[in-house]
Amino acid sequence: MNFIETKNLSFSYDNEKVVVKNINLNIEKGKHTAILGHNGSGKSTLAKLLCGILIPTEGDVVVKGYNTKDEEHFYDIRRSCGMVFQNPDNQIVASVVEEDVAFAPENLGVLPDQIRKIVDESLATVNMTEYKLHSTYKLSGGQKQRVAIAGMLAMQPDCIIFDEATAMLDPIGRKEIMEAVHKLNTELEITVITITHYMSEAVEADRVIVMNRGEIVMDDDPVGIFSQAEEIKSYGLALPQVTEMFFRLNKEGFNLPRGVLHTMKAADIIEKYVKEKI
Template sequence: MEPIIRADHVTFAYPGYDDQPPRPVLRGVSLEIQRGSMVAVLGHNGSGKSTLAKQFNAILLPQEGDVLVEGMNTKEEDRIYDIRQTVGMVFQNPDNQIVATIVEEDVAFAPENLGVPPEEIRRRVDDALKAVHMYDYRRHAPHQLSGGQKQRVAIAGIIAMRPDCIVLDEPTAMLDPHGRRQVMKAVKALGEQFGITVVLITHYMDEAAQCDRVVVIDDGRILLDGAPKEVFSHVQVLKDVGLDVPQATQLAFELRKAGYNIPQDIISEDECVAAIEKLLEENHVHH
């Protein structure tokens, strides 16, 4: 099946300041995003992950190489509108995306601009708000909402456009743990309810562990790419580039280092508990 997004040897540099040479941020990145998948892109600040995200809906264009969205090249100016309808983008700060004074009007804004008929807009707005559990707030003013609620409204606004893919650029970075959990639930519903492909740019390991696939970027290149269990089994490689692993993975790693026979592919707390219980039973420790 043709991937929904294909990056082909993408190179990108921001201009240098005060006679400095341009600073390369992406160095020949090639990547395919399969339709219907949920992919996390991890990397520390400055690794190039947000720059890559902005290539996916033509906010930035490759200086070398190409990005294809459903076969459309992002460099073709007359396809920009179609590309942005295909790939929706949610940013770190929801205040930058909220345009109306009432929640439901904000969610209706993009479909109205796309010329969607009014009765269809009504249905899309209701569906989108229900999907992110914000339907009861549809008549509220966005500025009265918490950060997590605002971010869910921003996600609803993108869902209402019915894109095939949503790229979320650190959507939980400004939120408390409760807000982060709410937003992650909304993000997971995108694929399950609407079949939308999700690309999640994050630096939270526990969020990445919930995805089908994890891509780790370091210094503008892809360092690791695979299922979460596989990627997070490279604990030392990740630590060497300044990244953490999920807490359960870290605990299992420390236990293995101490000589205990614990599986290498633990990423969830439940798996960690089960492995420790098994270890205790094998050693006839009653707990």
């Protein structure tokens, strides 16, 4: 079942250069989709179109059966599909963690006793319960981003789009956020779309889409995408570190499988290869 559908989708800012060109795309409910592309490829603009922040110049975006051009269903779309941005400071609106998470349900008219339950559950999901009374301004980058995710969860969306949500974080912060994303998708069955520059994040998705100059140029599962090393590189993108290592070894004459994405699998393959050569 598709949660988001686009039909002949195009977009330009101020009717000038077309940033997104004639995209036809279906996002399946409950799946994790990663969208890759170099700077200026149109991936962040596409993300904003998919959740109704931007309205198509041409074509349509349908979210949970609602066309984003239909102003009558503006709030239905907003509640169904949320977005977490690169800088969490742009989304945090309160000085205390639990007050920030409560902001959305309060404004939606949710009853106080229900708000308490929603806030507690949302903070527990991102492992921030012990910080509920802390000042938001004293949190680390990763903690702030988890609060932003909790605030989004408080709206009980069906889909969350992460627009380079780990770009400003250190490795520990990125790990925390990706663990939260994995939990949202696998345990809560929330549809997840990640816009990212980090290949280590893309390999964890069910599906990877590559954009270039406003168009979708590759669309497959992670193994299928990263097996095509030369094509990925032609779009100005890197390979996951393990995949890059195998790519270079094969260029030197080794006969190793393509599309290896994870370190432990790579270690097993190399161990087997060495034993066969001894």
